[in-house]
Amino acid sequence: MTTKDVGRTAKRGPYAKSEERRQTILDAAHAVFAARGYRGGSLQEVADRAGMSQTSLLHYFPSKRDLLMSVLERRDEITSGAFPDDMEEGLADSVIRTALHNEDIPGVIELYTVLCAESVTDEHPGRDYFTERYGRLRASYGRRFAELAAEGRLRPGVDPDQAATSLVALWDGLQTQWLLAPDQVDVAKGLRGYLNLVILPGTDPTG
Amino acid sequence: MTTKDVGRTAKRGPYAKSEERRQTILDAAHAVFAARGYRGGSLQEVADRAGMSQTSLLHYFPSKRDLLMSVLERRDEITSGAFPDDMEEGLADSVIRTALHNEDIPGVIELYTVLCAESVTDEHPGRDYFTERYGRLRASYGRRFAELAAEGRLRPGVDPDQAATSLVALWDGLQTQWLLAPDQVDVAKGLRGYLNLVILPGTDPTG
DNA sequence: GTCTATAATGGGATAGAC
DNA sequence: GTCTATCCCATTATAGAC
Numbered sequence: 001m002t003t004k005d006v007g008r009t010a011k012r013g014p015y016a017k018s019e020e021r022r023q024t025i026l027d028a029a030h031a032v033f034a035a036r037g038y039r040g041g042s043l044q045e046v047a048d049r050a051g052m053s054q055t056s057l058l059h060y061f062p063s064k065r066d067l068l069m070s071v072l073e074r075r076d077e078i079t080s081g082a083f084p085d086d087m088e089e090g091l092a093d094s095v096i097r098t099a100l101h102n103e104d105i106p107g108v109i110e111l112y113t114v115l116c117a118e119s120v121t122d123e124h125p126g127r128d129y130f131t132e133r134y135g136r137l138r139a140s141y142g143r144r145f146a147e148l149a150a151e152g153r154l155r156p157g158v159d160p161d162q163a164a165t166s167l168v169a170l171w172d173g174l175q176t177q178w179l180l181a182p183d184q185v186d187v188a189k190g191l192r193g194y195l196n197l198v199i200l201p202g203t204d205p206t207g
Numbered sequence: 208m209t210t211k212d213v214g215r216t217a218k219r220g221p222y223a224k225s226e227e228r229r230q231t232i233l234d235a236a237h238a239v240f241a242a243r244g245y246r247g248g249s250l251q252e253v254a255d256r257a258g259m260s261q262t263s264l265l266h267y268f269p270s271k272r273d274l275l276m277s278v279l280e281r282r283d284e285i286t287s288g289a290f291p292d293d294m295e296e297g298l299a300d301s302v303i304r305t306a307l308h309n310e311d312i313p314g315v316i317e318l319y320t321v322l323c324a325e326s327v328t329d330e331h332p333g334r335d336y337f338t339e340r341y342g343r344l345r346a347s348y349g350r351r352f353a354e355l356a357a358e359g360r361l362r363p364g365v366d367p368d369q370a371a372t373s374l375v376a377l378w379d380g381l382q383t384q385w386l387l388a389p390d391q392v393d394v395a396k397g398l399r400g401y402l403n404l405v406i407l408p409g410t411d412p413t414g
Numbered sequence: 415g416t417c418t419a420t421a422a423t424g425g426g427a428t429a430g431a432c
Numbered sequence: 433g434t435c436t437a438t439c440c441c442a443t444t445a446t447a448g449a450c
Binding site for chain 2: 424425426427428
Binding site for chain 1: 242243244246247317320321323324325326327328329334337338341342345362364365366369370372373375376377378379380381383384386387388391392396397400401403404405
């Protein structure tokens with residue numbers, strides 16, 4: 001959205017076409033890395049998809065590593081709405097909505113699952129990104145669960161921070177199984193099941 | 208164990224040394240694939256670790272793909288005891304024990320996490336292995352939860368099959384987070400937390 | 415900005431001597 | 433069984449013409 005607006009408001013600016021080109025490349029790279037991983041995907045394949053030569057691609061992104069980092073940064077924009085801090089929506093509803101939303105965007109879950117696990121390998125450029133991302137997610141959901149606990153809406157004995165870690169872990173694990181057997185695994189149902197166990201029903205409908 | 212026994216009982220047989228060599232290679236390949244993934248790891252690096260040339264390695268395993276499949280098969284032996292069908296132990300205790308056991312074997316969790324996610328990429332040789340493995344795990348744990356349900360020890364409203372899927376998903380996801388931040392994530396604790404939510408205490412101490 | 419050409423490196427796999 | 437030598441292919445990245 002931000003990008004398109006730039007394109008509209010600065011259509012004749014010196015960077016308008018260049019920015020459009022960058023977006024095309026990022027789309028292509030997203031698809032390639034999702035389908036083949038970072039190490040398994042090649043700049044040539046990205047260039048083919050983007051309709052340009054491999055060297056032209058390197059004019060916009062000076063290295064494969066840079067390209068990956070830009071893809072990861074843009075992923076956050078695509079899935080924004082995924083984070084629980086954006087509205088007065090209940091935690092459970094927010095999570096389920098985001099899970100269903102992501103299933104509808106081709107390649108988003110593949111990219112995330114593949115690159116995340118690949119990032120734990122030696123010298124992988126995406127490692128810091130995922131480490132920091134998980135830290136943020138645990139802290140963010142931990143706060144939400146703590147709020148629920150303060151309202152007496154967390155099941156007794158459940159630790160907010162552990163619930164946050166487990167929610168994120170469950171989500172990731174369900175997506176992995178879903179990618180391998182989409183007919184046998186229902187991500188949203190699994191998340192709902194967990195959240196129903198942990199969160200007690202409240203009088204406030206927005207809980 | 209099987210391998211060592213073969214070595215002992217057939218020490219002077221024609222295949223004893225060859226089998227030993229194969230095990231050395233599999234150890235090396237396990238370490239390399241765990242640290243760099245399948246696509247990121249090279250036969251040369253495996254050969255270096257095993258103390259032989261890359262071509263000698265290919266004498267024992269005709270292709271990189273064959274090597275990977277053998278590593279995956281042997282992984283099941285290394286982690287045997289991981290499956291809940293081997294003794295009269297409670298489901299929860301069995302899971303926790305296996306989780307702690309795996310943490311102590313260097314590279315086992317790395318290998319599993321990295322290769323599993325990598326296997327969802329295009330034309331990855333490990334894909335069928337992980338798809339079938341998940342199918343077996345869901346079925347196996349699904350039966351265990353169903354048994355508990357029949358004893359009235361599953362929390363009302365919890366579906367046994369969904370609990371099985373979720374347990375496996377949670378386990379995987381916790382391991383991924385643990386690999387990226389071992390000081391901030393406790394796999395066994397997270398699993399125990401989930402199992403305590405789902406399984407009700409029983410009079411039988413082995414439940 | 416885009417391309418061709420190419421450098422520089424590394425990959426998996428094969429042939430064949432010993 | 434083990435090695436050297438090599439093939440053939442792919443990769444990322446750079447140089448430089450246009």
